Amino acid sequence: MFDTLVSYLNRYDTILIFRHVMPDGDALGSQFGLKAFIAEYFPQKKVYALGSRPKQKSSFPMSDIFEGDCSDALAIVCDTANRERIDDERYALCKEILKIDHHPIVDNFGHENLVAVKASATCEILAAMFMQAKVKLNADAASYLFCGLIADTQQFSIPSVTSLTFECAAYLSQCFIDIQACNEKMFSSTYEEYHYESLLRNKVQVIDGRLAYVIASKTDYESCHVPFIQAKDKVHVMAKVTDFEMYCLFTENEEGTYQGSLRSKKVQLNDIAARYNGGGHALASGVKHLTFDQVHELLKELNDRLENNN
Ligand SMILES: [Mn+2]
Incomplete structure (x- = not known):
């Protein structure tokens, strides 16, 4: 999977990362985790995280603004089972589409579909991919992925959690993340x-x-x-x-x-x-x-x- 991702990244200068509408922690975590990985390891590429820009405060960064031409860009769509749920229809204008997801398969809209339906989170798919390729993630990338992982697994408490989930968590925790801050971000409520x-x-x-x-x-x-x-x-x-x-x-x-x-x-x-x-x-x-x-x-x-x- 990692080689597939890298071969796609190598072929494009502009990479647009999409997520589903009404994004949850896994959608945002996978999107911004992947963006942070690309920004560090492919610094010459232009990478944008797209999607609606909500007014209220979020634990994740604001989406990027992209007003360029999509026709030479790569679209990577995270955590989204079907094309109707992709936030920002410009994915369809991109030259190629790479889907990375863990939902039951209903729509193989990608040119390549990296789908693992047994994965507890899209962040688990990405973390496992980076772990197996022995990538050293920076703390930002690892934190986003960890946040998505604890969000979709309800803090490792539901049946989709496997030993691989914990291996991914162990791997991410070696990347100097603040585990308490991640949990507070994902599970704290305002008054x-x-x-x-x-x-x-x-x-x-x-x-x-x-x-x-x-x-x-x-x-x-x-x-x-x-x-x-x-x-x-x-x-x-x-x-x-x-x-x-x-x-x-x-x-x-x-x-x-x-x-x-x-x-x-x-x-x-x-x-x-x-x-x-x-x-x-x-x-x-x-x-x-x-x-x-x-x-x-x-x-x-x-x-x-x-x-x-x-
Ligand atoms: Mn998910």
């Missing part, structure tokens, strides 16, 4: 978010003692001064509860429909999510543009799935 998380916990509903969910309205997060992009990422408030076999957060968006995050401890749910404008990993999926009624239909399907697996 306003903390307040919102408390509000969500108070709204949790439970079906048959095992399927927990919250339907959050615009008023809920606006009253706590939490923007939608952060509000929709709070499904973890229902994590680590013994009784909850699945848990879901549905957050109302600007247009009045709901975006959902679905989590399961053991029972697969991404095939159900796929029928509700969504998809993702077997035990962690997203859905979007659902009406209130569709949210309840989906919950019923999830509960039936649990029923049939007990």
Whole structure:
């Protein structure tokens, strides 16, 4: 994989790195980790990390502005399963596309697709590649990859974590990263978010003692001064509860429909999510543009799935 990456990098002067819309820690970590690697080892190349530039503060750098010609550039798309989810349509104008991802394969949009569906994170794919090639990463590159790794694995606590995940973590921790700072960056809340998380916990509903969910309205997060992009990422408030076999957060968006995050401890749910404008990993999926009624239909399907697996 490393040789493939390097052979692509060697052939281009301009490299545009893309990620998915509404980026999470793994999307940003893989994008900026790869950018930092290229900047150090290919200093003559022009490398840009593209994607929307959110107003609120992020733990990662702001995206770059690129207004040049894409036709001679290489596009590298990180952590994105299908082309509709790529943030910035200019990927399609680039001369070649390299996809690096760990989601189930639904769209091989790259000229080359470096996909490892068993990897816990796209950051794990990159870290493993650099580790096996004995690359010495600088602390910035290693920190971004470590942040993405702990984000997608929920601090090494979910079934996608393997011995390779820990080997990658060990490798990255040898690159002079600040492990405490990485964890604080990825898992700390502001006081306003903390307040919102408390509000969500108070709204949790439970079906048959095992399927927990919250339907959050615009008023809920606006009253706590939490923007939608952060509000929709709070499904973890229902994590680590013994009784909850699945848990879901549905957050109302600007247009009045709901975006959902679905989590399961053991029972697969991404095939159900796929029928509700969504998809993702077997035990962690997203859905979007659902009406209130569709949210309840989906919950019923999830509960039936649990029923049939007990
Ligand atoms: Mn990911």
